[in-house]
Amino acid sequence: MSLIAAGIHVSLGRKEILHGVSVEARAGEITAIVGPNGSGKTTLMRCLTGELACRGRITLDGRDLAAMPPEEQARRRGVLPQAAALSFPFTVAEVVRIGLEARGERADGLVPAALAAVDLPGFSGRLYQELSGGEQQRVQLARVLAQVWQPVDAEGPRWLLLDEPVSSLDIAHQLTVMRLAADYARRGGGVVAVMHDLNLTALFARHLILMSGGRVLRQGRPDQVLTDETLSLAYGCRLRVNTAPESGIWVLPHAAA
Amino acid sequence: MVAILPELRRPARLEGDRSHRARRLGLVLALVLVAVTLASLGWGASGTSLTRAVSDLAAGRALAVQDRVVLMDIRLPRALMGIFVGASLAVSGAVMQGLFRNPLADPGIVGVSSGASLGAIVAIVLGSALPAGIAGFLGWYLVPVAAFCGGWITTILLYRIATRRGRTSVATMLLAGIALGAIMGAVSGILVFRASDSELRDLTFWGLGSLAGANWPKLAAAVPIMALALVFAPWLARGLNALALGEAAAGHVGIRVQRVKNLAILTVAGATGAAVAVSGGIGFVGIVVPHLLRLASGPDHRYLLVNAALLGAVMLLIADMVSRTIIAPAELPIGIVTAIMGGPFFLWILLRNRGVLDL
Numbered sequence: 327m328s329l330i331a332a333g334i335h336v337s338l339g340r341k342e343i344l345h346g347v348s349v350e351a352r353a354g355e356i357t358a359i360v361g362p363n364g365s366g367k368t369t370l371m372r373c374l375t376g377e378l379a380c381r382g383r384i385t386l387d388g389r390d391l392a393a394m395p396p397e398e399q400a401r402r403r404g405v406l407p408q409a410a411a412l413s414f415p416f417t418v419a420e421v422v423r424i425g426l427e428a429r430g431e432r433a434d435g436l437v438p439a440a441l442a443a444v445d446l447p448g449f450s451g452r453l454y455q456e457l458s459g460g461e462q463q464r465v466q467l468a469r470v471l472a473q474v475w476q477p478v479d480a481e482g483p484r485w486l487l488l489d490e491p492v493s494s495l496d497i498a499h500q501l502t503v504m505r506l507a508a509d510y511a512r513r514g515g516g517v518v519a520v521m522h523d524l525n526l527t528a529l530f531a532r533h534l535i536l537m538s539g540g541r542v543l544r545q546g547r548p549d550q551v552l553t554d555e556t557l558s559l560a561y562g563c564r565l566r567v568n569t570a571p572e573s574g575i576w577v578l579p580h581a582a583a
Numbered sequence: 584m585v586a587i588l589p590e591l592r593r594p595a596r597l598e599g600d601r602s603h604r605a606r607r608l609g610l611v612l613a614l615v616l617v618a619v620t621l622a623s624l625g626w627g628a629s630g631t632s633l634t635r636a637v638s639d640l641a642a643g644r645a646l647a648v649q650d651r652v653v654l655m656d657i658r659l660p661r662a663l664m665g666i667f668v669g670a671s672l673a674v675s676g677a678v679m680q681g682l683f684r685n686p687l688a689d690p691g692i693v694g695v696s697s698g699a700s701l702g703a704i705v706a707i708v709l710g711s712a713l714p715a716g717i718a719g720f721l722g723w724y725l726v727p728v729a730a731f732c733g734g735w736i737t738t739i740l741l742y743r744i745a746t747r748r749g750r751t752s753v754a755t756m757l758l759a760g761i762a763l764g765a766i767m768g769a770v771s772g773i774l775v776f777r778a779s780d781s782e783l784r785d786l787t788f789w790g791l792g793s794l795a796g797a798n799w800p801k802l803a804a805a806v807p808i809m810a811l812a813l814v815f816a817p818w819l820a821r822g823l824n825a826l827a828l829g830e831a832a833a834g835h836v837g838i839r840v841q842r843v844k845n846l847a848i849l850t851v852a853g854a855t856g857a858a859v860a861v862s863g864g865i866g867f868v869g870i871v872v873p874h875l876l877r878l879a880s881g882p883d884h885r886y887l888l889v890n891a892a893l894l895g896a897v898m899l900l901i902a903d904m905v906s907r908t909i910i911a912p913a914e915l916p917i918g919i920v921t922a923i924m925g926g927p928f929f930l931w932i933l934l935r936n937r938g939v940l941d942l
Contacts, residue, residue, distance in 0.1 A: 377831050400837025407832050413684035414827055414882035419599030421828075428825045428836040434597045451598035473836060 327353040327387050327483045329516060334373055334382035336366075343369045344380070345540045351533065353387075353483035353516035356507055358527045360520075360551075361537030362561050367520045368408065370537065371489050374518060375405045387482050397429050403485035403516075404470035408493070410462065412454050418465050419450035425473035433472050440468040440475070445502050459494040467491060467503060477515025485516040492526065504530045528552055528575040536560055548575055605886030608879055612893035616666070619900045623662045626904055629653050656798070663806070664797035665903045666896040668862045671809045671854035673895025674816050676869020677876075677887055678854075679738075681823030682847040683745070683756055686877070686932065689870040690855040693760030695737045696866075697767035699852075699859035701774075702733025708774045708782055723804035731808060731856030737763055738848045792863040792918020794903050805857040812853035813892055819847055820884035827882070864918050867925020868895055874932055 329351045336344040344366050351357035359367045372378040376391050376399055384391040386402055394402070404425065412421065419437050426433035441449055444464040449457075454465060467488075474484040486507060492500040500523070507517045508530050521527045527534065527548070534551040536543045538560045544551050552575050557565040564580040596603065625633030629649070636650050646654070672690070679688045679695070690696050706729035740763060745756035775786060822843030825833035834840050858865070872895045876887055899917070902924070906917040 372831075375831075375835060377834060396834060396839055397837040400835065405832070405835035407829065407835075410828060410832065412827055414686065415877060416827065416882055417599035417601065419597050420601070420881065420883060423600075424824050424828060425836045428821050428833070428838050430821070434600065437597055448598075450600075 327516070329374060329387075329485060329518060330385045331370070331374060332383045332385075334370070334380050334384070336369055336373060336378060336380045343540050344373070346382075347537075347540075347542055348382075349535050349542060349545060351516060351518045353485070354511055354514055355532035356504075356511050356517045356519060356530050357533040357535065358519050358521045358531035359535045359537060360522070360524060360527055361543070365537040365560075366540040367537050368489060369540075370535075371487060371518070371520050375403070375487050377405075386485070400425075400429055400473065401484075402474075402481070403487055404473040406467055406470045406486070406488040406491055408489045410466045416454050417450065418446070418452050418454055418457070421454050421465055422450070422469045422472050425469045436472045436475055437468075440472040441465075443471060443506055444468045445499060460496065460499060463491070463494050464499065464503070467506075471506075474515070477510050477513040483514050483516050485518065486510055488517065488519040490520050490522065492521075492523065500526060524552065524557070524577040525575075528577070552577060601881040602883065602886065605880035605883065605890065608876075609886060609890050609893060612890055612897065616893050616897050616900075619897050620662055620666065623665065623900045623904055624654065624658050627653070627658055627907065660799055660802055661794050661797040661903070662900065663802060664794050664861060665900045667802075667806055667809045667813075668794065668858045668865065669868060669895040669897070669899025670813055670892035671858040671895070672865060672868040672899070673872035673891040674813055674888055675851045675854040675858075677873040677884070677891040678816055678819060678823065678847050679851050679869070680873055681819070681826060681884055682742070682844060682851070684827060684829075685756070686874060687870070688756065689867075690734070690738075690851060691864070691866040691869060692929075693741055693756060694762075694764035694767065695734050695741070695851060695855050696859050696864060697764040697771075698737025699730040699734035699856040700864065701767040701771050702729040702731070702856065703727075703860050704771045704774050704786060705729055705733070707785055708778045711779075711782070723800045727805045727808055727857045727860040730860035731853055733767075734856035734859070735849065735852030737767070738852050742844070742848060792865040792921075793906075793914070793916045794862055794899075795907075795914060797861070801861050805861040808853050808857035812850045812857070815846065815850050816854075816888045816892075817885070819843060819850065820888055823847070823884040862917075865899070865921050866918060867921050867929060868899060870932070871925050871928050872898060874928075 332348050334344050334347040335342065347366070347370055349370070359370060361367050369378065373380045373384060386394065391399070418441065422437045422440055423433045426436070437450055438447070441447060444467050446461065446464055446468065449465070454462060457465065470486065474486065477484055488507065491503050491507070495503060504526060507519065511517045531548060533545070534548055535545045536551050536556065543560050544556055552567050554565065554567050557567065557577065566578045566580065568576050568578060570576060621633065636646055636654055639646055676689045679690055680686050703726050706726045710725050741756065741759055744759040745752055775783065778786060822833070822838050825836050825838045826840070826843065830840050872891050873887060876890050876894060880886060902917050902920045906915045906920045909915055
């Protein structure tokens with residue numbers, strides 16, 4: 327069961343952003359998309375979510391994504407956007423419910439559970455607009471989680487597609503969110519996340535896609551992708567990859583250029 | 584026995600869920616609307632009283648001729664017009680705000696009403712130039728349909744201009760609204776120059792904003808369009824709720840975004856166009872009503888759209904009673920009443936949201 331993109335080309339205006347990208351993410355593990363700014367990570371993610379029309383073919387568990395109706399897509403996968411400003415004074419509970427109610431399901435029972443999962447218990451009555459950026463990001467994650475609460479249903483695995491899920495979180499909540507994603511994958515769901523923090527990625531992801539200049543520079547296990555030469559080439563700066571007995575791989579930048 | 588009792592109680596309400604409050608508010612508003620409608624029927628410049636008419640009817644007596652004319656041909660169509668126009672303006676405002684994801688969007692402010700006015704003026708001035716067959720066929724429908732088309736085209740233009748790559752810019756929307764409004768106003772002005780004296784009289788009365796011209800043929804022409812838009816609006820509720828997350832996220836939760844946007848634009852154009860066609864420039868209902876309701880019971884469009892229709896009708900009926908009694912026996916155009924109440928309210932919303940809205 328997997329999410330496969332084959333030969334993806336994307337052009338915005340005259341500029342081609344993705345030049346024939348082919349990637350695969352499997353259910354049951356976290357797949358991380360990493361790479362420098364402007365390498366095409368978010369564009370690739372927007373193709374995987376079906377938001378951006380692209381040349382090439384994307385299949386979700388063997389089915390052509392472009393041919394799937396939006397309601398069906400919404401049942402198979404939830405998408406966490408990078409930033410989410412809300413224009414009206416919704417409460418946290420109302421925001422978390424939107425995802426399910428959009429297709430006519432009731433979600434009241436799931437709201438407290440989803441909020442507890444992102445470490446926001448007791449927040450359901452608060453106004454979304456009055457929360458901090460990190461809290462808002464976690465409310466959005468709770469909304470996405472409520473949308474695809476069971477990692478596996480009768481039709482197969484469900485997917486969490488997360489665009490920089492930890493970008494505005496403190497270190498403790500980065501761990502909360504990554505553990506939540508890992509647990510979702512452990513229970514059979516699929517997780518694809520755009521990540522910046524290579525160490526966090528190394529800790530949690532089992533499959534890495536390293537993007538550079540609109541192409542896949544390398545994909546594979548963390549120890550295959552996170553090497554001195556590959557990373558230094560991708561990011562254009564000197565990086566050293568170390569292994570520690572307990573925590574696995576960690577990446578250290580050089581102070582001198 | 585005692586131990587299991589708590590289990591039998593209804594589960595505690597979800598904190599932050601305001602749907603029960605919104606439903607209760609809707610019930611209260613419906614009752615208030617009934618009361619205000621009765622008051623509106625019983626209150627006016629002539630001495631006709633509703634209680635006398637009702638007691639006449641109850642006693643099996645025919646109504647006095649004057650009572651029948653005042654009630655059936657003047658006050659009743661006027662009250663119905665007030666209800667439909669008020670509901671349409673408030674619902675257009677709420678739908679437009681949901682579509683643009685902005686509490687300041689209002690058909691009157693961003694030029695949709697000007698577009699509808701232009702359509703109506705074109706129909707009034709150039710209608711006489713139409714072949715008699717077509718004009719006769721369209722009859723009373725000519726002005727509402729033309730206003731609908733004007734509002735529709737303006738809304739589409741506005742959305743195209745203000746939205747880039749799925750994001751709507753508030754500043755662009757408001758500024759484009761000013762520009763479009765100015766252009767429509769200028770074209771309307773040119774048409775007014777061409778108008779004959781009798782057409783000019785029609786235009787002046789109509790432009791001030793008034794329910795005074797309400798009669799059964801006008802109702803029959805405009806109400807179907809407004810009713811269709813009002814019945815349609817609640818179907819948009821889930822889509823508009825999801826749109827609050829942004830267009831991309833709305834698509835991700837399974838909403839057919841383009842369809843919701845098209846229907847929302849049609850709804851706004853239909854409701855605003857028909858309301859403007861029969862009542863002229865009545866402003867601020869579309870911005871005041873949804874804002875008050877969001878304060879009272881939250882922005883969930885499933886309740887907001889229904890409650891906006893009720894509160895819009897109530898407010899317009901009250902404004903109409905003020906307009907026809909405050910300087911009785913003369914009548915103050917209702918557009919002036921709503922502007923005096925709504926203008927300061929709009930400024931208040933602006934001040935409250937200064938920090939939140941990135942203008």
